[in-house]
Amino acid sequence: MLSSPTVRTSLIFLAIALVGLLFADIAITASNPWRDLGNFFLGVITPNFFSSEGLMTALLRTVAFAFVGVALGSVCGFLLALVYKSLPVRIFSAFVRAIHELFWALIFLQFFGFHPLTGVLAIAIPYAGIFAKVYSEILEEADPEPGRVLPPGTGNITAFLYTRIPDCWVKMRTYTSYRLECGLRSSAILGFVGLPTLGFYLEASFSQGLYSDAGAMLILFYVLIATMPFWVRPKLLPVYVLGAPFFLGEGLPIVWGNVERFFTEDIVPAPLRNGEGLTGLMPWLNDLMINEAMPGIWNTIVLTQIALVATGILSLLAFPLISNHFGGPLRRNAGHVALVIARSTPEYILAYILLQLWGPSMLPAVVALALHNGGIIGHLIGRQTNSIKLRADAATGFNRYSWELVPRVYRSFLAFLFYRWEIIMRETAILGILGIYTLGFYVDSAIQNIRFDRAMVLILVTALLNIGVDTLGRYIRRKLALQTMPTC
Amino acid sequence: MSGFDLSGLTASFSGKRVIGPLSLNVNPGDRIALVGKSGAGKSTLIRLIHERVDRASSLIPQDLGLVNALSVFHNVFMGQLDKHSTWYNTITLARPFAKDRSEVHSLLQSLGMTEKLWTPTASLSGGQRQRVAIARALYRNAPVLLADEPVSALDGPMANSVMTHLRDRFSTSIIALHDVELALSYCTRIVGIHDGQIALDRPSEKLAASDIMSLY
Numbered sequence: 001m002l003s004s005p006t007v008r009t010s011l012i013f014l015a016i017a018l019v020g021l022l023f024a025d026i027a028i029t030a031s032n033p034w035r036d037l038g039n040f041f042l043g044v045i046t047p048n049f050f051s052s053e054g055l056m057t058a059l060l061r062t063v064a065f066a067f068v069g070v071a072l073g074s075v076c077g078f079l080l081a082l083v084y085k086s087l088p089v090r091i092f093s094a095f096v097r098a099i100h101e102l103f104w105a106l107i108f109l110q111f112f113g114f115h116p117l118t119g120v121l122a123i124a125i126p127y128a129g130i131f132a133k134v135y136s137e138i139l140e141e142a143d144p145e146p147g148r149v150l151p152p153g154t155g156n157i158t159a160f161l162y163t164r165i166p167d168c169w170v171k172m173r174t175y176t177s178y179r180l181e182c183g184l185r186s187s188a189i190l191g192f193v194g195l196p197t198l199g200f201y202l203e204a205s206f207s208q209g210l211y212s213d214a215g216a217m218l219i220l221f222y223v224l225i226a227t228m229p230f231w232v233r234p235k236l237l238p239v240y241v242l243g244a245p246f247f248l249g250e251g252l253p254i255v256w257g258n259v260e261r262f263f264t265e266d267i268v269p270a271p272l273r274n275g276e277g278l279t280g281l282m283p284w285l286n287d288l289m290i291n292e293a294m295p296g297i298w299n300t301i302v303l304t305q306i307a308l309v310a311t312g313i314l315s316l317l318a319f320p321l322i323s324n325h326f327g328g329p330l331r332r333n334a335g336h337v338a339l340v341i342a343r344s345t346p347e348y349i350l351a352y353i354l355l356q357l358w359g360p361s362m363l364p365a366v367v368a369l370a371l372h373n374g375g376i377i378g379h380l381i382g383r384q385t386n387s388i389k390l391r392a393d394a395a396t397g398f399n400r401y402s403w404e405l406v407p408r409v410y411r412s413f414l415a416f417l418f419y420r421w422e423i424i425m426r427e428t429a430i431l432g433i434l435g436i437y438t439l440g441f442y443v444d445s446a447i448q449n450i451r452f453d454r455a456m457v458l459i460l461v462t463a464l465l466n467i468g469v470d471t472l473g474r475y476i477r478r479k480l481a482l483q484t485m486p487t488c
Numbered sequence: 489m490s491g492f493d494l495s496g497l498t499a500s501f502s503g504k505r506v507i508g509p510l511s512l513n514v515n516p517g518d519r520i521a522l523v524g525k526s527g528a529g530k531s532t533l534i535r536l537i538h539e540r541v542d543r544a545s546s547l548i549p550q551d552l553g554l555v556n557a558l559s560v561f562h563n564v565f566m567g568q569l570d571k572h573s574t575w576y577n578t579i580t581l582a583r584p585f586a587k588d589r590s591e592v593h594s595l596l597q598s599l600g601m602t603e604k605l606w607t608p609t610a611s612l613s614g615g616q617r618q619r620v621a622i623a624r625a626l627y628r629n630a631p632v633l634l635a636d637e638p639v640s641a642l643d644g645p646m647a648n649s650v651m652t653h654l655r656d657r658f659s660t661s662i663i664a665l666h667d668v669e670l671a672l673s674y675c676t677r678i679v680g681i682h683d684g685q686i687a688l689d690r691p692s693e694k695l696a697a698s699d700i701m702s703l704y
Contacts, residue, residue, distance in 0.1 A: 149553035166557035
């Protein structure tokens with residue numbers, strides 16, 4: 001078994017994570033974590049839907065930001081996908097999607113302020129980069145044969161509309177609706193930086209210890225996502241997309257002077273701004289790299305690797321919950337609910353909650369990342385096992401799990417895991433805003449100290465790190481010949 | 489143009505020559521059947537000829553080239569996309585014009601599948617899909633037909649009826665056929681392919697089924 005490249009790769013990653021644990025700051029620092037956790041769960045089972053009139057508005061704003069952001073992102077992404085062959089377009093798309101929505105929001109907040117445009121662009125820009133990549137992959141997979149039998153002289157647009165779009169339509173629609181679900185999560189967490197969506201009210205309730213209010217908010221959010229198939233209908237989509245811009249709220253007006261100052265002064269590295277020239281720039285950059293970027297990168301990588309392996313272990317433990325190959329409809333229904341909750345809760349919200357309960361360390365982040373991503377992969381693998389036909393006399397129980405199912409799904413499991421590697425790293429970096437010393441922490445501190453020049457360099461470093469991991473992940477998937485689909 | 493000289497036709501697959509070099513002279517009015525073992529290079533030859541006479545030919549490739557998500561009507565209509573403007577084609581995609589509908593409808597009537605006009609081709613059977621590709625070629629109405637096993641999935645009577653249609657509509661045709669009987673009854677000239685070369689080229693009235701069997 002050790003000679004199998006997939007097993008060897010898994011063991012190497014496991015070893016890296018174990019070594020990482022030696023360096024990681026894993027602890028529960030809260031004085032009474034279990035009581036707090038108990039209070040929180042008590043809040044979730046005794047939700048209070050009527051305490052604040054802000055709740056419904058927050059829900060509405062969350063949906064509105066998601067629709068406008070995702071719609072804008074998908075249109076721009078589609079246009080980019082048409083010219084995705086060009087290298088500059090690829091690099092541009094990779095770059096904008098390597099920067100997390102919250103980072104984009106933090107950037108736009110500095111010059112657009114609390115204007116709705118901040119939230120819309122924070123979702124639309126990274127999503128455009130993602131859509132560009134996935135749409136172009138889908139378009140590339142279209143059957144080329146119909147294009148070959150077209151009468152010569154057929155116009156390019158006609159050919160595209162008749163031979164490419166119909167073949168890709170279903171996949172593009174499925175992917176876009178999946179992205180809309182992601183958009184709802186993104187929109188919710190934008191509240192944590194002050195936009196009027198769910199995260200804002202969640203943070204407010206938590207800081208006042210109003211767990212029943214927070215519980216109500218989470219439950220409404222799950223209901224919103226779980227009922228998507230019922231209220232997101234093709235016929236209603238134009239209504240939503242055209243109506244959503246009117247529900248983004250007023251926000252605060254844009255002060256154009258701030259916009260100009262941001263680009264001409266704030267983000268110009270301090271030494272250049274003060275006229276010290278290149279001689280001043282090097283020490284400045286050196287200081288930034290050694291004191292902030294390096295520790296940030298180190299912690300981000302350590303946390304990512306631990307969270308990646310934890311995600312993998314959790315996925316493998318979770319998939320039997322929804323697999324048809326093990327007994328009982330009761331277990332399966334409960335399993336479905338558990339996995340829906342795990343994957344619908346944004347990592348950021350999970351980490352925020354756990355951090356409030358357990359105190360600051362890497363542990364809440366690892367658990368949050370593993371729960372969310374493990375829920376997603378567990379769900380996909382579980383569904384995959386349901387299409388496997390076992391022979392009638394196949395082993396049962398744990399033997400069925402370890403001999404029949406895991407070997408069959410292990411390759412796609414690894415494919416999903418390596419696909420999510422980059423996503424986990426992007427989230428790890430952003431969790432720094434909550435006070436874990438990953439790159440996001442240093443970005444957030446720089447912004448708090450009104451040193452946008454440093455923040456921009458650190459965001460750039462984060463983006464490059466993500467692009468690096470994405471490339472490495474793709475290399476490993478290619479090396480191991482792992483296939484994956486983009487919707488995970 | 490309905491007759492043409494094809495010379496120096498060659499094709500290689502991963503360094504190995506699978507066709508030619510060979511020459512084929514096609515006269516106006518020729519109905520050529522390409523016969524030979526599977527793997528002899530018939531499909532490749534059809535593809536090569538199509539590259540040479542592109543504009544003037546209606547093509548039925550072996551894998552049909554249907555857009556599975558589109559309806560039968562749209563797949564057939566694709567045969568004349570070059571005859572309309574982009575906006576006309578785009579509107580047709582959403583809502584076809586009555587004139588085109590009735591034209592395609594009557595064409596499909598002759599192939600016995602009108603009830604499927606608005607069904608996506610993905611949900612059709614193999615024989616039905618083949619007839620959609622044939623209808624597209626008929627609708628295209630080019631002077632030359634290039635077809636690769638156009639009736640392989642059709643039963644006897646249907647195969648004969650389709651071959652009759654193709655013979656009536658196209659004065660010049662090159663059809664790869666594995667069915668020797670069909671080749672002899674619907675084509676005027678039999679070209680036998682063996683190892684990527686022409687091993688036989690004679691009018692069909694001078695041939696019997698047994699002469700062709702030597703190629704297999």
